[in-house]
Amino acid sequence: MRNSYDESDVRRIVEQLATRIASAFDVADAFNIVGIRTRGEVIAERLTQHLRSHKYTNIGRGVLDITLYRDDLSEIGPRPLVRPTQLDISIDGRPLLLVDDVLFTGRSVRSALDLLADFGRPSVIRLVVLVDRGGRELPIQPDFVGLTLCDVPRDHRVNVRLRETDGRDEISVEPKA
Amino acid sequence: MTVTAEPSAALRWTRRHLLTLESLSADEIRFVLDTADSFKEVSTRSIKKVPALRGRVVVNAFFEDSTRTRTSFSLAASRLSADVIDFSEKGSSVSKGETLIDTARNIEAMGVDVIVIRHAAAGSAEVLSRTVRCSVVNAGDGAHEHPTQGLLDLYTIRERFGKIEGLRVAIVGDIVNSRVARSNLWGLTKLGAEVILVGPPTLVPKAFEKLGAKVVHDFDSVIGNVDVVNMLRIQFERIKSSQFPTVREFTRFFGLTAERFGRCKKDVFVMHPGPMNRGLEISSHIADGPQSGILTQVTNGLAVRMAVLYLVTQAQISAA
Numbered sequence: 372m373r374n375s376y377d378e379s380d381v382r383r384i385v386e387q388l389a390t391r392i393a394s395a396f397d398v399a400d401a402f403n404i405v406g407i408r409t410r411g412e413v414i415a416e417r418l419t420q421h422l423r424s425h426k427y428t429n430i431g432r433g434v435l436d437i438t439l440y441r442d443d444l445s446e447i448g449p450r451p452l453v454r455p456t457q458l459d460i461s462i463d464g465r466p467l468l469l470v471d472d473v474l475f476t477g478r479s480v481r482s483a484l485d486l487l488a489d490f491g492r493p494s495v496i497r498l499v500v501l502v503d504r505g506g507r508e509l510p511i512q513p514d515f516v517g518l519t520l521c522d523v524p525r526d527h528r529v530n531v532r533l534r535e536t537d538g539r540d541e542i543s544v545e546p547k548a
Numbered sequence: 549m550t551v552t553a554e555p556s557a558a559l560r561w562t563r564r565h566l567l568t569l570e571s572l573s574a575d576e577i578r579f580v581l582d583t584a585d586s587f588k589e590v591s592t593r594s595i596k597k598v599p600a601l602r603g604r605v606v607v608n609a610f611f612e613d614s615t616r617t618r619t620s621f622s623l624a625a626s627r628l629s630a631d632v633i634d635f636s637e638k639g640s641s642v643s644k645g646e647t648l649i650d651t652a653r654n655i656e657a658m659g660v661d662v663i664v665i666r667h668a669a670a671g672s673a674e675v676l677s678r679t680v681r682c683s684v685v686n687a688g689d690g691a692h693e694h695p696t697q698g699l700l701d702l703y704t705i706r707e708r709f710g711k712i713e714g715l716r717v718a719i720v721g722d723i724v725n726s727r728v729a730r731s732n733l734w735g736l737t738k739l740g741a742e743v744i745l746v747g748p749p750t751l752v753p754k755a756f757e758k759l760g761a762k763v764v765h766d767f768d769s770v771i772g773n774v775d776v777v778n779m780l781r782i783q784f785e786r787i788k789s790s791q792f793p794t795v796r797e798f799t800r801f802f803g804l805t806a807e808r809f810g811r812c813k814k815d816v817f818v819m820h821p822g823p824m825n826r827g828l829e830i831s832s833h834i835a836d837g838p839q840s841g842i843l844t845q846v847t848n849g850l851a852v853r854m855a856v857l858y859l860v861t862q863a864q865i866s867a868a
Binding site: 440451453454455 | 559560579582583585586587588589590593594595597598599600628855858
């Protein structure tokens with residue numbers, strides 16, 4: 372198994388992801404792209420840029436902070452700062468693309484779905500992830516996947532680093548510190 | 549949409565209790581204010597509730613009267629999905645002579661996660677925090693501190709001016725009996741504001757200068773160059789008659805009257821922790837006017853208390 376992907380790999384993966392999303396929608400379709408803080412939001416923004424440059428102009432944007440909806444607080448220890456959720460758009464009745472960086476147990480996505488339910492009722496919610504590393508603990512599956520990593524041991528982390536938050540683009544599989 | 553790093557983002561909150569602002573660092577205070585920002589957003593949703601404290605119990609133990617603070621804590625706890633129990637001195641076994649500690653231990657034995665306490669004795673919250681295992685939040689202990697009021701005042705000032713550092717804040721009136729004044733003084737000075745305490749010598753002793761404030765007995769000498777005027781309530785229930793001349797005389801020298809307001813900076817921000825004595829320390833049309841932040845303070849108090857309840861319970865988890 373390859374365990375590191377560099378800047379050009381990440382660019383290619385994001386572009387392919389955007390292309391696949393584009394093929395599922397018409398340019399005139401109105402839909403929303405919502406990222407999960409922090410890196411899901413960065414990816415959501417990059418995907419939106421791609422789509423807008425391909426004439427998809429009817430895209431609404433939002434960002435979720437799922438901290439207050441997590442069910443695993445006791446396992447994580449002291450939490451970093453809770454940040455605001457920004458959903459100034461109406462999410463009712465339109466397709467919504469939920470974007471995260473790594474899909475693992477599915478618990479973050481479960482939290483995000485609970486949070487979205489407090490804001491409204493999209494016509495459909497599709498899950499977009501940069502990396503699917505397997506290891507689900509809930510019946511949650513992605514609709515659009517950039518990179519599938521099979522057989523990542525549970526004691527390893529899949530680290531997604533992005534220019535906007537980490538100074539460089541990189542995906543790497545590393546043993547947990 | 550941008551990804552920004554707030555200055556306090558690197559900090560991890562570890563305090564199980566909130567007892568005073570004196571004991572918090574500037575970074576910790578900023579952390580609470582930044583967290584409150586996120587909780588303010590929750591109150592703008594159509595469903596104003598998050599599951600963060602689901603299955604937890606918050607007890608409001610108020611041994612002194614309160615409308616705002618008690619309601620605010622209750623609502624804050626319910627918006628976090630906690631169960632809330634209201635306990636008051638009247639009609640409880642406290643009137644049968646049970647001590648504070650015994651009462652609190654019995655409440656805790658029912659499986660409580662947070663006790664929010666207001667008590668007439670300074671230091672009561674701290675004493676309690678040493679005897680119970682759950683979190684303790686001070687909602688006012690005598691004339692000592694009222695940390696959540698201090699935090700909501702800081703939050704409201706920061707929201708209005710975008711910063712606290714460098715501002716000049718006058719706190720006016722009955723300072724010596726005021727826990728709000730002490731919490732404000734600690735918080736404001738830690739965050740770099742200049743604090744001017746204003747009132748007659750009987751209510752504003754010079755000793756406050758040791759805490760880093762400027763003490764002034766002539767309101768008119770500072771009125772024209774302060775950014776914030778925080779008018780405190782004259783606490784008739786705590787004041788000794790020798791400290792206070794007459795209501796009329798107080799209003800004349802220390803009240804925020806229309807005439808005095810006219811000499812303030814144009815963008816001066818007027819605050820009051822409530823409940824107001826209208827026409828005494830503050831004139832009605834100023835309290836209800838466009839430069840008044842009084843109701844904003846109440847709104848922000850909810851977000852700040854949600855943040856505090858959330859943070860102290862998270863600290864329990866990480867300490868376990």
